[in-house]
Amino acid sequence: MTRKAAIIGGGVIGGGWAARFLLNGWDVAIFDPDPQAERKIGEVLDNARRALPALYDRALPPEGRLSWHDDLASAVADADWVQESVPETLALKHKVLGQLGALAPANAVIGSSTSGFKPSELNAEGARAIVAHPFNPVYLLPLIELVGEADTCARASTLLREVGCYPLTLRKEIDAHIADRLLEAVWRESLWLVKDGIATTEEIDEAIRMGFGIRWAQMGLFETYRIAGGEAGMKHFMSQFGPALSWPWTKLMDVPEFNDELVDLIASQSDSQSGHMTIRELERLRDDNIVGMLRALRRTGTGAGGVITAHEAALPAPLPADLPVTADRQVPTSWTDYNGHMNDAEYLRAASDATDRFIEMIGADAAYVAAGHSFFTVETHTRYLAEVHAGDRLRITTQVIEGAGKRMHLFHRMTRADGELAATVEVMLLHVDLKSRATCPPGPAVAANLSQYAAAHAGLPAEGIGRHVGERSKASPQTEPA
């Protein structure tokens, strides 16, 4: 049965939560008194639809139903999750969380997006909320910090994993949880650096993203330092840098005075650093970068990359069809090129993934490969028939032209969501022994599955196969992507 989330206020953060749930198939009910809420959250949803599905090599479930509400009661009715993201004042949190506790189903998780308040503070007047602290953009970054009652946090973790998040449950409640304590330390130090004229906001950003920021995105602080310690290990590293604790390496024994002068200084430096781009442009650039880096981390399964592949494995399989559907995915911006459409090489990337999927379907899976056999591609032929753009949904069906002995000849048809045939890809593969790297017949089970498909597909048409490049004929395509 479809799950339901109720989003209570919060603009960008609430919108990010809404997108995370909605694009994972949940129904989402929004209560946000801000007259601009529908526009603001709509813009977040547009960004999310552009970025989140591009993290995956398979389609996310169909979107849930989005509804807007003027009263809390109808918003939270039947909700599995209620997320409060109102402004960061304790009195307001008490009021809203008190009402939510009374109105929401007893088994619903009530999460607060608070950056700094502890559950004991949030629930001081009888509410039953836990801290569920997300990170912007909520639809892309998997981390959710959970603090509060143990059973509720456990239920919350299960639900969050269903929507591709990484729940991190704190052992004890503490002001600002974990990540914001680190961010606050860096923020304070950075304010000093700007105030003292050591560096501008842009120089500080470069000092982060040209160096340790890239390390932290994939391993964090301690594993990075473990490597720095080298063969001598973590103790050696600490003995090296331990003394620095007593050196004047930070000004954090003191706090800069937060006055208009400092605010104006930061704001004006930020304007000259980033003022040439609108917030929307910055958001799209940020999302494209994050999608690209997370897709890179998928390769090794490190950190957030591992979260995505684990989530993807749990996504619903495509519906059955006359021909097996071997791909159903959204085109990431990183697949497009200077001609403003999907680069020619990415057509084969999508087809190659489809070939892998079909090979799995006939039983040549990871275990089969680990046991020493696989299929190698010996030849491919691609006809580019229609342009494909970032965000387009691609569906690939696979037809077996020949499947006997060690030979497997496949014919992929790639269609856009509008039904247009974007490309056909012919692939000849040979079955090989991975030790000798020489060809050999597949195992009996794989051979049987393959010949079944071959027999079933034998009668079907396969327009445009057997062409060689440059052949002039009706089947010759007219224009397509470079």
Place this chain on the structure above:
Amino acid sequence: MTRKAAIIGGGVIGGGWAARFLLNGWDVAIFDPDPQAERKIGEVLDNARRALPALYDRALPPEGRLSWHDDLASAVADADWVQESVPETLALKHKVLGQLGALAPANAVIGSSTSGFKPSELNAEGARAIVAHPFNPVYLLPLIELVGEADTCARASTLLREVGCYPLTLRKEIDAHIADRLLEAVWRESLWLVKDGIATTEEIDEAIRMGFGIRWAQMGLFETYRIAGGEAGMKHFMSQFGPALSWPWTKLMDVPEFNDELVDLIASQSDSQSGHMTIRELERLRDDNIVGMLRALRRTGTGAGGVITAHEAALPAPLPADLPVTADRQVPTSWTDYNGHMNDAEYLRAASDATDRFIEMIGADAAYVAAGHSFFTVETHTRYLAEVHAGDRLRITTQVIEGAGKRMHLFHRMTRADGELAATVEVMLLHVDLKSRATCPPGPAVAANLSQYAAAHAGLPAEGIGRHVGERSKASPQTEPA
């Protein structure tokens, strides 16, 4: 004339500097009293050769000459750059930097890798060094913090850009420069979190790499917060979070006592977090992740990605040959698959880049595309003839089979460094008007260049063209990569 760098001590850091210079064509002379130096630095060089060239789509210059020295004088003779990376004690720095100042050429940059000392401290006894503070792995992370005498820093910046670094020159000297102040703040806060039992080292790493670490890798702190401020802007963001400065959001008004108990706690948690991997395995995983993320950032030219593409544009062009060389590059690990070799789709990725390069060569460059015309691929055919592995160097030559009117038929030959023909890729492209997306003849200059190549290549053989997939013939390849 070949430049020379002298590397004075430093194990992993010195080795990283050596790799950065050596792989960019500099001669490198090493002085390191550590009896293990040759092995340690050799291992860093192995890692660097595996990772650094994979950042680029073009080959780096041929490696320079590496030499080992027992005396400072011969090491620093004729050096353009002398880099000191001895242990972090001021007395030792004074001794070594004093000798280097006397022995090194007057115009040589003398840089110190110090994490925290100021130039005024380093040069207190008459040395002439500047701070040139790198970040591990030095061969991959572009950031170098420069502090010291202005003219020397300016010369240092020029040299560092030549080897693909991003020099950041500080406006004033300060203990620990910029990045280490931020790192020290996070380090101190993290020690508190572990000491107080709020989180383990692993939980802190997850709190970083599952969330803000991914943001920082591409935009840093202030630009990220500018986005968080949304339409209301940076001032709005600061007005929201300014008050937190007076809240108990960090414990940095105090410093944790650095005793054996704390060291053991951190070390044992780090062991259970990462102890299942050796340091070498962690280094290779880190490097694969960083290469993958930096290649993703190349797409948008953001931060370190922009540094790589700028550096690449300045790399030497391939040598002339009978057929134009349209690619000469190293295969990144991310291009390989579960069969332990380059994935079939990446053969077309490499060929597609080669096609783009050839299109530039005939004058259809970025300006030509911006003016509204380009070539679209309509058909490709690939024969997979030999396996290619991570780290292999690939060279592609391009032959024009047909180049007249709006048609361009190319034949790419892809060879490994051992001369083995790995693949041939046939590509048919049509020239198009980017507004109407319809075919049309190219401009006169492009047409003339193309027909010149066509005429020059007309007589040459083109083995295996005109095949269709599955065709049975001598030309049929025997086994290859999936």
